[in-house]
Amino acid sequence: MQVINIGLLGFGNIGLGVYEILKNKCEELYKREGIRIKVKKILVRDISKKRSIDIDKSILTDKITDIVEDPDISLVAEFIGGEEPARQYILTALKNKKTVVTANKELIARHWTELESTARENRVGLYYEASVAGGIPIIKVIRESLQANNIFEIMGIINGTTNYILTKMSEEGRSFESVLNEAKELGYAEPDPTSDIEGFDPMFKLSILSTLAFHTRVHVENIYREGITDITIDDIKYGKELGYAIRLLAIAKKSGQEIQVRVHPTFIPLNHPLAAVRDSYNGIFIRGDAVGNLMLYGRGAGALPTGSAIISDIINACLNKHDHTYSTLCNCDWNQEKVYFNNNWETEYFIRMT
Template identity: 50%
Template sequence: MEKVKIAILGFGNVGTGVWKILKENKKEIMKRSNYEIEVAKILVKDINKKRDIAISKEILTDNIDDIINDESIKIVVELIGGRGEAKQYMIRAMKAKKHIVTANKLVIANWSDELFKIAEEEKVLFYYEASVAGGIPIIREINESLTANRIQQIIGIINGTTNYILSKMTNDGIGFEEALKEAQEKGYAEADPTSDVDGYDAVYKLAIMASLSFGTKINHDAIYREGIRSISSLDIEYAKKFGYTIKLLAIAKEENSKLELRVHPTLIPSNHPMANVNDVFNAIMIKGNAVGELMLYGRGAGDLPTGSAVVGDIISILRNNVKPADISEVSEESNFKEIKKPEENEAEFYIRLNVKDRAGVLGDTAKIFGENNVSIISMTQDVSREDDVPLAFITHKSTEKNIRNSLEKIKSLENVNRVESIIRIESFN
């Protein structure tokens, strides 16, 4: 059986997961790829660092040139993450006629055009399944299984850290800070959790999926973004009262050739399957005009789930499959689909106010909503011995603009202290 040599750039959590899978599933991989895979080099920062797994120092290097200049290495697996260094290593490897497998969502979301163009020019393959949803094969589904469909929408829980935090807040009744600390202690959240809890990670992943699904180039800066820092235990409890669960959703929809792209906390019906996606698990719902709705579920992060997607891409390259469609191959005519401005988006809304316990406050707020074409489905006001009380509403579908206009006027009412929360609702209709 022919042997193929590969190199791994980075030997952190995912890198070690790839190593374990290649070793433990060696026979199955050989059978499915018709190759024996040899890890010839691993790029690390510190060769002498103590590691949890036994590995020969002979294959470790801290010099990228040892990999780029080795003509026997045919596939480079980039698992460093981050921006510039990873991008430049991939470019150098492709120009040395090496195929690329990566899990780097940040680089794909920012420089896909450049990278895919170089891959095409150098006649090498560029695979990136692990960049979006860990072990969930969403890229392959879009590129292969759903090619007979016009994809109409994608709605997903695609960040395991925020899903863990919101699950703990919902199921254990703890606050955001406590849930975040627990996520950090378990290794689910970084010391600086900004990318996850402020929604940037989900934005990068949504940009990749939307570009492939709708055949257009997506600038991730055009995607509306909100994180979960402002979600309180009180919001969790009110959501339950109204029959909802709060999740951070990534949403992409196409209607009348215009795209709606947003990442934000969302109330979803508690009886919907996605409401029961807990812990660090991910789930993605895709709606196609032929297939209808599909839901993919699995671990969105971790050494072995993400490593599984990486090794799957390696096997795909070895099988010499036809190159999957990539963002660079969309036609020029479809490259510039208009993205809706946030104020144009329509949704139902959950709104929580802090008001003085005075007669007429409900009537005053309801009047302003009505004047701005915002219709109320239901409301609740807690009885309190204190002067200030929470007042929560669920609205019918309304434009973001009308909601914002209403709240600007409501904030000026004498008996309204402040607007505490505005959270969109996804009913999956």
């Protein structure tokens, strides 16, 4: 029997979801995959904090070295979020020959080259399926199922918070502020919702998706970003009259050597599949030259959907520990000068005059 010892960095909602899935489905995973995954240590800020589940406190630690320097731990899963100290923790783990699984979209978007080159140099893996769209396996689809395609368009709803807000505004006629407060109460929005409502969260995710789809490093600085804070009930009402729904879309297009990447509120026809994506769900529309049109739909956030993606990465990493795969970018910007990022794109506009 193969036992894989792992360490968890962070024990918030996502870390808790991963731990519960591993604990409750240990025997199922063993029967299906032939491996037992054991959580040996969990990094937390406060060991004495009261938690929502019963857990052996001996596996909790507030010292990162207990995980990244433990020779028995071969895989580290990171749920801290943000750039630092997550970046330094992950780099240390990779340099100590430990594969890393992360849901950290900002870290991947901003430091992908450094992290993946470090993983390659140390012959370990870097897995990040959960960094985009929660439980939707969009990264695996692009990397493992669409290799025969030149992808020339991605258009998606990849932030559940803003989609929940726009859905409630549209269906219940409520103001932005009213629905935002409800979203905070329900846990769909953070106490500081800036990353979501101003479009930073989908910007990081679009950087990752467009980089993979176009085989070209798309930095966050290349992406136009606009949030939903200026959307009013009148905008939604007039859109319906014209046959449109408003969604915060992440859009990436490639034509020849020209790329445009943008995140902003968009009118989409009511009969378009993305117009039917409601509440906190995500939907991603892809166009490839061979496959044609594809759409993936599902829960884009939450402890269990995100935990599902993380555990899938953990299992794949364990089963392929001697044969990790990496992106086709060669961990450098060697082809960057061959493309042109068009920030002067043309589109139709809706102008409301009051």
